[in-house]
Amino acid sequence: MTATIDGAALLNEVEAFHRRFNVFPSEAAYVAVALWDAHAHLLDCFDSTPRIAFLSPEPGSGKTRALEIVETLVPQPMTAVNASAAALFRSVSSGNGKPTILFDEIDTVFGPKAGDNEELRGFLNAGHRRTGVTYRCIGDGGQQTVQAFPSYCAVAVAGLGSLPDTILSRSVIIRMRRRARNEQVEPFRARVHEAEGHKLRDRLSAWAEHARGFVMGAWPDMPDGVTDRPADVWEPLLAIADAVGGTWPERARAACVTLVTASRANDKGSVGVRLLTDLRDHVMTGIDRLPTVAILDRLNSMDDAPWADMGGKPLDNRRLSKMLAEYMTADNEPIASRNIKTGASVLKGYYAADLHDAWQRYCPPPPESPLPPLPGAENLV
Structure with missing residues (x-):
């Protein structure tokens, strides 16, 4: 008989692993990132998946390091730097399992010096929903047919500046900043620490199999004022928090309010x-x-x-x-x-x-x- 896995204790360890190598801007950020790591193991239980975006105004703020830690904890990580939309949606629809896409230097794709990249924007927007697909013509000349490529997958991005509004509204935003002199972290060494992260990843995967029945079809209670798109973004994360129990349901809802409020304060809306x-x-x-x-x-x-x-x-x-x-x-x-x-x-x-x-x-x-x-x-x- 398989021993029951204490989900709350496991998520505490995941959070502690992040804290060893990154200084996030708030307690809410640690909570959100740990929940996001766990939700990537249960994508098929949700109607949508939030993007998580590590953004900062200046380089050297820990964004890439955050993605490196996430990479050790999520299933089938696929690191993408300047990847094309075609490469991404073919990877997602390949039938070899859904990758967790980790897109670093996203500012080179959507920044002020980049083009519009509507194909990639469309892929990221469509893949937010379980039913999201990307349509492409396949074949040559008059023999072309339209084929739908599933686009649903977990995506984490990191970059300078901001993102298109349609992606921001589908994301948990972590506003990274440079560490102060009194903020110390442990140096991350892939040869040493990847194995530690992979052990946590495997335990998250095992916990996910036990929790699948609880999470599937769950309708977590939303904090007051969190509706519409923010509710879509946070629903999977709150479902994870309710499934692990302990202090996580309370901490998750506090983090939800904090980060949704912050995103609204930074949202200037359309012109x-x-x-x-x-x-x-x-x-x-x-x-x-x-x-x-x-x-x-x-x-x-x-x-x-x-x-x-x-x-x-x-x-x-x-x-x-x-x-x-x-x-x-x-x-x-x-x-x-x-x-x-x-x-x-x-x-x-x-x-x-x-x-x-x-x-x-x-x-x-x-x-x-x-x-x-x-x-x-x-x-x-």
Whole structure:
């Protein structure tokens, strides 16, 4: 009879193994990474798999080392640096078991000096879901046929800067930073320490077989406020935490709240959402209407905003109108400028009442107080 494996104690050891070689930015990061390692052994139990992204503004922040430690702990690791989308989706669909893809230097693929790499972005996005496939034409000339390649697999990435929004929203983000002088770690020596990691990996695999019945079909309770895509990202990790027990369910949910909150704070959204938010928080605060010329003057004078340099030119009336017309008023009409009487003249401008519905739907909560309702809105159903 096989001895029961203490999942909580095992995950404690996995976390301790990471702590020996990496200084992560928070306790939440250690929890998330250990849970992610374990979830890679149970991919077939989940509807989706979160990407985990080690990102930093500068090199020398421990990103590659983090991937090296993860590599020793996950099943069938496949290290990819500048790999093509074709190579990756063929590896995933080869029938030899799903690799865990570890993509280092991801900034060379999606960074400011790289191209769009839509094929790779599409692969990473599609592979987030168990049903995700990548379609390609196979054959020559008129004999080509369309073939679906399964793309579902666990992916960890590391790189400088950021990632496309569609990948960030599917990821647990670990914002790495350089170690301070008083932060010491043990040097990682592959010849010595890989074997230790592999022993933990094999024990994780054995635990996963015992836990499969518990994890399959589990619907873990989400912390308040974690919904939609963040809930998809964290559901597998919380299911793992509930399966191992001990202090992990509580620690996992605390980590979830911490990292989801941090990701929202760093999420500037699209340029359209940024425009709406700046109009609400910096331009039209306490004002029910404002001429376009005054709006542009205020936007273009903001030091930490992109409006003064939109492709080499400041934001102008035409572009402002085009951007705001993408959003609707409460009456489901495109937001548009209207006449505003200013003394003896009439100028074109925008009304807060027209923007209010878009502010509520798209913008993050205001920094200090909730957005007040429009007069009379309390009577609307």
